[in-house]
Amino acid sequence: MVRMLLMLAATATMSMSACAARTVRSTDAPPSHVQLKLAALSRVWVAGFATERNPEFDLNTETVRLLRTQLRTWSSAQVIEAEPLAVDSEHRLADVPYWRRLGEEHGQPLIITGSVKLHVAPARVVHSGVRTTYAYATGRVLDATVVVIDGRTGETLSAHALASRMRYGVGRFSSGLALYLAMMDGAMGDWLDTITAASDSPRN
Secondary structure (H helix, E strand, O other): OHHHHHHHHHHHHHHHHHHOOOOOOOOOOOOHHHHHHHHOOOEEEEOOOEEOOOOOOOHHHHHHHHHHHHHHHHOOOEEOOOOOOOOOOHHHHHOHHHHHHHHHHOOOOEEEEEEEEEEEOOOEEEEEOOEEEEEOOOEEEEEEEEEEEEOOOOOEEEEEEOOOEEEEOOHHHHOHHHHHHHHHHHHHHHHHHHHHHHHOOOOO
């Protein structure tokens, strides 16, 4: 009888372990606590971002694409597929009726929006022997604010400015798109951490 009870207990423990959320350990994976929170997300809409005009590439579309890819990779949430929303100004981010209406149209998801700006970095000083020159337009500065909105009420759950990032490139790696992608890769952990932290807020 005792042996049977021990076997049943072991089986139950194994079943619970199989059902528990698992985390992945690799160099590009988010921290374990972020992965566990991502696993709890159910429905997410990365809507779009307020950006300044950038002739190099579509900053809004690229940011939406990257975030949706990361959420599909690291969470089991239903990530809504829709055309990136053109957010006309940063004032729109606090427009509660606007976001409540869009939330209703998209099934009341957790809405990810904010602002993304990409600027040319200051000239880089280049030393070659006793000669000093300045290399212009070889770097970019990335500034982003992540706004998470309750799709049921249109209310802002959090608005968090991420740390500014600056990166310089050499040769073909100096394009605005290449530098932006490199900086977003380094910042993605901060993006996901901010999104999951906001998702812990109570949704009335």
